[in-house]
Amino acid sequence: EVQLVESGGGLVQPGGSLRLSCAASGFTFSTYWMNWVRQAPGKGLEWVAHINRDGSENYYVDSLKGRFTISRDNAKNSLYLHMNSLRAEDTAVYYCARTPAFGGIDYWGQGTLVTVSS
Amino acid sequence: QPVVTQSSSASASLGSSVKLTCTLDSGHSSYIIAWHQQPPGKAPRYLMKLEGSGSYSKGSGVPDRFSGSSSGTDRYLTISNLQFEDEADYYCQTWESNTRVFGGGTKLTVL
Numbered sequence: 001e002v003q004l005v006e007s008g009g010g011l012v013q014p015g016g017s018l019r020l021s022c023a024a025s026g027f028t029f030s031t032y033w034m035n036w037v038r039q040a041p042g043k044g045l046e047w048v049a050h051i052n053r054d055g056s057e058n059y060y061v062d063s064l065k066g067r068f069t070i071s072r073d074n075a076k077n078s079l080y081l082h083m084n085s086l087r088a089e090d091t092a093v094y095y096c097a098r099t100p101a102f103g104g105i106d107y108w109g110q111g112t113l114v115t116v117s118s
Numbered sequence: 119q120p121v122v123t124q125s126s127s128a129s130a131s132l133g134s135s136v137k138l139t140c141t142l143d144s145g146h147s148s149y150i151i152a153w154h155q156q157p158p159g160k161a162p163r164y165l166m167k168l169e170g171s172g173s174y175s176k177g178s179g180v181p182d183r184f185s186g187s188s189s190g191t192d193r194y195l196t197i198s199n200l201q202f203e204d205e206a207d208y209y210c211q212t213w214e215s216n217t218r219v220f221g222g223g224t225k226l227t228v229l
Binding site for chain 1: 150151152154156161162163164167175177207209211212213216217218219220221222223
């Protein structure tokens with residue numbers, strides 16, 4: 001069974017940093033592109049970033065370039081999102097999601113809540 | 119990059135059928151999309167991949183009541199024999215090599 005379990009969310013002050021993790025199991029992690037998607041309270045889904053199988057390519061939504069970094073450790077079956085210079089508008093549930101061969105998303109984690117507030 | 123548009127809300131009666139629409143911009147009319155379901159307070163769930171030809175492939179465990187179809191720039195999700203547990207937000211998604219795009223979502227109410 002495919003499982004994606006996010007962790008690392010919490011309350012952080014504006015300007016602070018946080019690292020989210022996603023533990024993957026039930027599939028060969030190193031053979032899939034992976035994503036982070038976020039959802040602000042009461043809002044829709046927003047794609048944040050994705051990374052290729054070996055971590056050598058990554059892409060971001062334009063509005064976040066330079067502040068967030070996606071990475072992975074295939075030996076640990078883990079995906080990460082490093083978030084810097086956090087703002088109130090980054091408050092959201094952050095989901096880890098898998099990209100299948102056809103290119104969309106076919107599995108989602110349960111999400112981790114990040115709250116940016118003083 | 120592609121743009122996908124959805125109506126903000128829809129409603130239908132228990133036991134009836136509903137057809138939700140996702141519209142691609144004209145420059146990306148042939149693109150494949152995915153449909154996702156998000157019940158209130160829960161994580162999204164992948165429902166299906168849907169091609170411009172109307173061919174679709176559902177995710178694991180998705181009931182037969184869910185089907186897809188296409189016409190031009192429109193991609194449809196039809197839910198038959200509506201159940202109360204179908205009340206959720208439904209998102210369509212498309213992608214290019216370096217980006218993924220979500221529609222704004224349709225909130226489905228089962229009356």
